[in-house]
Amino acid sequence: MTQSNYKLNSAQIQVGKRTIHYSELGQGFPVIMLHGGGPGASGVSNYSKNIEALAEKFRVIVPDLAGYGQSTKGVDRADPFGDHANTIIGFMAELGIESAHLIGNSLGGATALRMALDQPAKVKSMVLMGPGGVGTTRALPTKGLNKLLNYYTGEGPTIEKLREFIREYLVYDGAAVSEAMIAERFKSSIDPEVIASPPLRRPQGIPNFRLWDFTRDPRLLRCQVPTLVLWGTEDLVNRPNGAQQLQSRMPNCDVVLFSKTGHWVQWERTNEFNAISMAFMTEHSPE
Template sequence: MTSTVDVGDAELAYTDTGSGHPVVWLHGSGPGATGLSNFGGNLPAFADHRNVVVDLPGWGRSPRPATDEPLIFHAADRVVRAMDALGVERAHLVGNSYGGAVAMRIAMKYPERVERLVLMAPGGVLPPDAPPWPVGLEHLFGYMAAEKPSRDAMAQFVRLMVYDESLATEELIDERYESSLRAHPELPIPPNFGDLTPDLRLIGAPTLLVWGRDDQTVPLSWAPRILHGIADAELRVLPNCRHWVQYERAPEFNHIVREFLRGGPAAAER
């Protein structure tokens, strides 16, 4: 059941399930994204953790107050305020795309709040030659810019997120499309997400990067700047997989992440 938490200038929607060491889950910026749409299928594998799944400001059921601050920076501060209000002193952070960037910003600014980081093709760190944008980002920005986006545009976007297009089901497209109409972000295109590159060295938390080799939104070629910028980072690459690693390769993702969060083989081999 979705609840809301007061973060001072707004309320964030969230769900809170399971018990054990906390994991905060942070979704991407794609149209129609919510915490549960990104991670609902993964949560049963993490039932031995307390799972706080957030709708970031401006997505899902969380309104975004007017701000000129970069979106990553703004969202990171509100997530930490939500952690304060929910009694979460320290947690693992799991974020994909935009949510991965928010997780990195929290680890930079509030290192005492972060135990381990799991980042799936995170944003916030662009190559020097961008734009031009990868095709997935072109579609994302085009959808955001449309006054009334179409279901066909959503279907094209969802199909770009997965290598196996059979996973882009009609039900999934409908769910994302209807959610996008409820909370269609009014943002400049491209949005002012903010640049995390200068502060990557501030991340001290053990970090696992998970990437789909065939990602067309945040391509694998963007990974080295993050991998080499974070002192304690490792990279796992899954073939035949695009941007939604946690959805398209859920069993492998769940196994890899569980091992990492408990300091298992993936961590021990470093």
């Protein structure tokens, strides 16, 4: 998660009762990059290999989702996707952004999808990498998702549990993940405020399937937002067949599958991700 030498502008903004930390780089039509929900995740760390490339053409804005990084902790466990979506919509309003491209990985992808269903006018296009909430209530959780949801249970967070999750379940080639990267995420994951209120953990039952699984939401069939789905064929957190589930339901959905790639397409296949995302968003940007 080591950054390049580019200089990010970082700030905090009040969204309702929450403080949302964000960084940005570049000029042009706004792109909001929404990170995943794994232990210790944050915006800039999730997209360290992508921000500079995309900022060559776009205004790239990278928030820490509520519950993560330097943003206010605590998330509505009954409807986390909706809570995150509402917060990012409020975040856009505070920044004076009428609409934006959304890039979302895992939890960030679920947040983007919920935004597109709730307020489609706010979303110019979406690039989704292994998004959460796609067919998740129709089958047992994957081993990787179980590892994520159980991180704060039992003996609580340990660096061994995090190392196993990242190297064996998050990416295809675990050897590519440095100990420094694991140590950085572990430090974030044991913030006392996070431990007191983990942002993503196993729900106690699912009271409303539609809120947890987009394939059960009839609005998906009517969602006209241009969408590019990027999924690793070896994703052990969210099942790759979610890509076909989205494409079969969404009117304007393109899919690219990456071989020998896990849950973190933007990090594992950096050059391809940057190029195809740039081209897709350029095609759907206002002139």
